Amino acid sequence: MTERRAENPAGRSSRRTFLKQFAGVTVFVAFGGGLAAQESIDSEKTGRKGLPSDFNAFLNIKADGRVTCFTGKIEMGQGVITSLAQMLADELDVAYEQVDMLMGDTDLCPWDAGTWGSMTTRFFGPPLRTAAVEARAVLLELASEKLAVPSARLAAHEGVIFDRENPQQRVTYGQLAQGRQIERHLTVDAELKDASQFRVMGKPMLRGDSLEKVTGKAKYTADIRLPGMLYAQVLRPPAHGAKLTSVDTSRARAMDGVHVVEDGELVAVLHASPDGASEALGLVQAKFDVPKSAVSKETIHQHLRTFQPKLSVIEQDGDLADGKEAAQHSAETTFQDGYVAHSPMETHAALAKLEDGKLTVWASTQNPFGARDQVAEALGIPAEKVRVITPFVGGAFGGKTNNMQVVEAARLAMALKKTVQVMYSREEEFFFDHFRPAAEIRIASGVDSKGKLTFWDYDVAYAGARGAEHLYAIPNHRVAARPRQWHGPPGSHPFATGAWRAPGNSSNAFARESQVDIMASMAGIDPIQFRLQNLDDPRMVRTLKAVAEQFGWSPAISPARRGLGVACGADAGSYVAMIAQVTVDEESGNTRVDRIVCAQEMGIVINPQGAKIQMEGCIMMGLGYALYEEVEFSGGQVLSTGFHNYHLPRFSHMPKIETHILEANDIPPQGGGEPAIIVVGAAIANAIHDATGARLTRMAMTAERVRAAIGTA
Numbered sequence: 001m002t003e004r005r006a007e008n009p010a011g012r013s014s015r016r017t018f019l020k021q022f023a024g025v026t027v028f029v030a031f032g033g034g035l036a037a038q039e040s041i042d043s044e045k046t047g048r049k050g051l052p053s054d055f056n057a058f059l060n061i062k063a064d065g066r067v068t069c070f071t072g073k074i075e076m077g078q079g080v081i082t083s084l085a086q087m088l089a090d091e092l093d094v095a096y097e098q099v100d101m102l103m104g105d106t107d108l109c110p111w112d113a114g115t116w117g118s119m120t121t122r123f124f125g126p127p128l129r130t131a132a133v134e135a136r137a138v139l140l141e142l143a144s145e146k147l148a149v150p151s152a153r154l155a156a157h158e159g160v161i162f163d164r165e166n167p168q169q170r171v172t173y174g175q176l177a178q179g180r181q182i183e184r185h186l187t188v189d190a191e192l193k194d195a196s197q198f199r200v201m202g203k204p205m206l207r208g209d210s211l212e213k214v215t216g217k218a219k220y221t222a223d224i225r226l227p228g229m230l231y232a233q234v235l236r237p238p239a240h241g242a243k244l245t246s247v248d249t250s251r252a253r254a255m256d257g258v259h260v261v262e263d264g265e266l267v268a269v270l271h272a273s274p275d276g277a278s279e280a281l282g283l284v285q286a287k288f289d290v291p292k293s294a295v296s297k298e299t300i301h302q303h304l305r306t307f308q309p310k311l312s313v314i315e316q317d318g319d320l321a322d323g324k325e326a327a328q329h330s331a332e333t334t335f336q337d338g339y340v341a342h343s344p345m346e347t348h349a350a351l352a353k354l355e356d357g358k359l360t361v362w363a364s365t366q367n368p369f370g371a372r373d374q375v376a377e378a379l380g381i382p383a384e385k386v387r388v389i390t391p392f393v394g395g396a397f398g399g400k401t402n403n404m405q406v407v408e409a410a411r412l413a414m415a416l417k418k419t420v421q422v423m424y425s426r427e428e429e430f431f432f433d434h435f436r437p438a439a440e441i442r443i444a445s446g447v448d449s450k451g452k453l454t455f456w457d458y459d460v461a462y463a464g465a466r467g468a469e470h471l472y473a474i475p476n477h478r479v480a481a482r483p484r485q486w487h488g489p490p491g492s493h494p495f496a497t498g499a500w501r502a503p504g505n506s507s508n509a510f511a512r513e514s515q516v517d518i519m520a521s522m523a524g525i526d527p528i529q530f531r532l533q534n535l536d537d538p539r540m541v542r543t544l545k546a547v548a549e550q551f552g553w554s555p556a557i558s559p560a561r562r563g564l565g566v567a568c569g570a571d572a573g574s575y576v577a578m579i580a581q582v583t584v585d586e587e588s589g590n591t592r593v594d595r596i597v598c599a600q601e602m603g604i605v606i607n608p609q610g611a612k613i614q615m616e617g618c619i620m621m622g623l624g625y626a627l628y629e630e631v632e633f634s635g636g637q638v639l640s641t642g643f644h645n646y647h648l649p650r651f652s653h654m655p656k657i658e659t660h661i662l663e664a665n666d667i668p669p670q671g672g673g674e675p676a677i678i679v680v681g682a683a684i685a686n687a688i689h690d691a692t693g694a695r696l697t698r699m700a701m702t703a704e705r706v707r708a709a710i711g712t713a
Contacts, residue, residue, distance in 0.1 A: 072112025323455025572671025
């Protein structure tokens with residue numbers, strides 16, 4: 001499979017004109033059946049009503065038999081460019097190699113809410129598969145007319161339709177497309193293939209974009225060069241909340257080749273070379289009024305407690321008082337974590353070009369249609385006058401949804417009537433990131449003499465409700481979130497916060513699974529045995545048993561001085577269980593993760609190789625939030641400015657990683673891009689306790705914090 005993105009950099013083409021280019025040589029089939037489900041999801045997530053009658057996916061079969069699928073989803077490293085093509089190929093009965101994906105172009109692709117939340121496979125996948133089934137039925141109908149054979153006698157295989165009774169009587173999809181443009185809806189009861197019928201889905205596939213990426217041919221937004229383009233440097237405040245009080249751009253204006261834009265809060269210098277723009281920015285003299293604040297990573301939780309976010313009860317049953325009375329052992333624990341950055345390899349970038357009254361913007365974004373609307377609103381022009389094209393995106397993890405750089409590039413291009421590129425430096429990337437919020441979780445729980453949990457009182461502040469559910473069979477429980485989402489009341493956070501891979505679930509899993517381990521130790525029961533006897537969800541039980549078998553677990557009461565920890569979780573419809581093995585230097589507090597075994601049950605697996613890669617990536621990224629990553633700040637001033645002082649896992653930190661994907665072909669495909677990351681922190685925390693007897697209640701579990709916990713264990 002190759003990926004073909006929108007050509008025509010001038011941005012003149014609309015979908016209608018694009019389709020006219022193929023008139024007479026293609027069949028266009030409108031995707032119908034699965035659209036309602038996707039519209040419902042998109043409307044619920046975005047609040048947008050009255051979605052366009054435009055199709056959520058659009059199939060184009062060319063005369064040579066190649067198939068293009070247009071989708072508003074984007075590829076940012078998660079591999080959906082491959083798995084979506086597998087779904088389409090299987091249900092349409094074409095070879096996977098014949099499918100091209102055109103993604104994230106607001107002129108050519110149908111509207112989409114955005115690529116996030118592990119929703120592409122779960123929520124866009126079913127409509128895509130249904131659409132392919134309908135398209136196949138249309139082609140069978142066309143073939144029936146051409147071959148004068150009843151549709152019931154026809155079969156399709158790899159883009160060829162033939163008569164079962166006379167296989168030599170056949171016609172290709174491309175031949176059906178030749179010389180005609182047909183646009184039709186077909187109302188059928190779409191019967192998706194059973195997993196036993198898959199030819200392409202369920203087979204491990206090399207990523208469709210692998211060759212481009214490993215050879216350096218893949219183009220990201222900042223790689224694009226257009227004639228006459230200018231590089232922009234934008235004047236930035238020294239801290240969040242700072243107000244510009246005066247600015248003098250006269251020295252920059254005097255520099256040869258420099259363009260200066262002063263438009264309210266947007267002050268920028270532009271030059272034909274990036275070095276020239278940087279030099280010009282250094283000549284700008286500006287003064288800011290910076291608010292004073294003593295809030296830092298050490299005082300942030302005390303600061304957050306002074307606010308009273310709205311309380312949402314997520315689930316509640318039984319009577320907590322009865323549960324407390326039945327408990328033989330009980331404990332109340334407060335867990336905390338700090339701000340974490342998204343840290344993608346590619347910083348935010350945008351390139352804007354104005355031509356013939358239309359603005360085309362190439363952008364590193366997770367939501368091209370949202371970016372289009374933001375640009376239109378900022379410029380006061382119709383959305384039809386803006387086209388956003390999304391090249392490859394070099395990582396996002398929830399952090400490329402704000403689109404500030406897109407709006408800046410658009411405003412500058414409009415002001416100068418020139419092509420403008422805005423690319424964040426690494427320092428700007430950290431400053432303008434919407435961090436995973438600092439959070440605090442209080443849990444009170446109890447266990448009876450038989451090792452059964454009797455009550456669970458859970459209160460999470462600022463992380464949000466995702467993953468807050470307790471998973472276990474607890475008769476008396478209450479789970480509440482303050483607030484339900486990650487955003488706190490105005491003024492609570494010193495800078496912006498937002499979604500970070502499986503938003504909130506890593507914080508909630510860390511607290512929940514640590515508290516469950518505390519209960520197991522109090523009850524004197526092996527932590528896996530304790531979980532199994534308190535679980536009644538068969539999917540979670542199966543996943544936990546699978547990881548124990550894969551690891552070769554031997555029961556023991558923690559702390560057993562083995563350095564083994566286990567954690568369970570659920571996210572995006574998938575179940576995950578993990579065992580971590582660590583070695584702790586008790587004198588220095590340094591923790592080395594030696595081995596991680598992870599089992600995941602995610603329903604039907606579209607691309608096993610892609611799923612494995614996603615699990616491994618989650619584990620690697622999870623090591624960061626668990627052990628190293630925490631944003632340093634002083635009030636609104638972000639002190640973490642690059643990878644020299646914001647520490648990510650290195651190759652030398654990688655443990656032996658073993659992944660095990662459970663077969664579950666009776667369950668529709670679930671999300672695979674986020675589940676494994678949620679339990680890394682909890683598994684490591686429990687392993688540190690098993691090794692040392694010290695209970696870590698705050699992430700990141702740095703050497704200093706581990707050493708302090710050991711000292712007070």
